[in-house]
Amino acid sequence: MDIAALARTIRDVPLAGTRRLVALAGPPASGKSTLAHDLAGQDSGFRVVPMDGFHLDNAVLRERGLLHRKGAPETFDVQGFVHLVRRLTTEDEIIFPSFDRVSDRAIAGTGVIGPDTDTVIVEGNYLLLDRPAWRDLAPLWTFAITLSVPLPILESRLIRRWVDHGFSPDAARRKAEENDLPNARLVAEASLPGDVVLGTDSLDTAGA
Numbered sequence: 023m024d025i026a027a028l029a030r031t032i033r034d035v036p037l038a039g040t041r042r043l044v045a046l047a048g049p050p051a052s053g054k055s056t057l058a059h060d061l062a063g064q065d066s067g068f069r070v071v072p073m074d075g076f077h078l079d080n081a082v083l084r085e086r087g088l089l090h091r092k093g094a095p096e097t098f099d100v101q102g103f104v105h106l107v108r109r110l111t112t113e114d115e116i117i118f119p120s121f122d123r124v125s126d127r128a129i130a131g132t133g134v135i136g137p138d139t140d141t142v143i144v145e146g147n148y149l150l151l152d153r154p155a156w157r158d159l160a161p162l163w164t165f166a167i168t169l170s171v172p173l174p175i176l177e178s179r180l181i182r183r184w185v186d187h188g189f190s191p192d193a194a195r196r197k198a199e200e201n202d203l204p205n206a207r208l209v210a211e212a213s214l215p216g217d218v219v220l221g222t223d224s225l226d227t228a229g230a
C-alpha cells in the first residue's frame with residue numbers, strides 16, 4: 023500500500039459528526055509522525071494532532087517522581103487529551119498544544135483545527151491502549167491504524183534518536199532500555215486492534 027492508497031481508504035470512511043478522526047498508533051520510533059504528516063500532505067482537509075502535546079511538564083513529573091519515566095502513560099494528561107479528542111467532532115474550531123523536543127516541553131496554543139478540516143489524524147503511542155482512561159479513546163476513533171515494528175528495529179532507532187540529541191552511545195542505550203523499550207512493549211502487548219495494521223514493509227512512503 024502506498025500513501026495515496028491509504029489516504030483514499032481514509033477518505034472513504036464516513037464522517038463522525040463534523041469530522042472523521044483517524045488514530046495513528048504505535049510504539050515510540052515506529053514512524054507515526056512521519057506517516058501522519060505524509061498523509062496530511064495528500065489532502066488539504068487532513069490535519070495532524072499529536073498526542074505529545076499532552077506531556078506533563080518536567081516540573082510536575084519531578085514532583086511526582088516520574089521524570090525518569092517521561093513518555094510512559096502515567097506521564098500524560100490523559101483526561102485533557104480525551105476531552106480534546108471529544109471536542110474534535112463537535113466544535114468548528116479547536117486550539118491544541120504541541121510538544122517541542124528541543125526544549126523538552128509542551129507548548130500551549132500552537133495548533134488550530136478549523137471548519138475546513140474534515141479529517142484529523144491523531145498520532146501517539148497510547149491511542150489504542152486498553153487501560154483505564156486511555157480506553158475511553160477507542161469509541162471516538164472513526165478509523166484506527168496500528169504501526170507494528172519489530173523491537174530490534176525500534177531499539178536501533180531509539181538509540182540513534184538519543185545520540186542525535188547529544189547523548190553518548192552508552193547513555194543513549196540506557197535511556198532506550200530503561201524507558202522507551204518498556205513503553206514499546208506495553209503498546210505491543212496492551213493495545214486494542216486497529217482497523218489496519220502496517221508493518222515496516224507494508225507502506226511505501228518514498229516520494230510522499
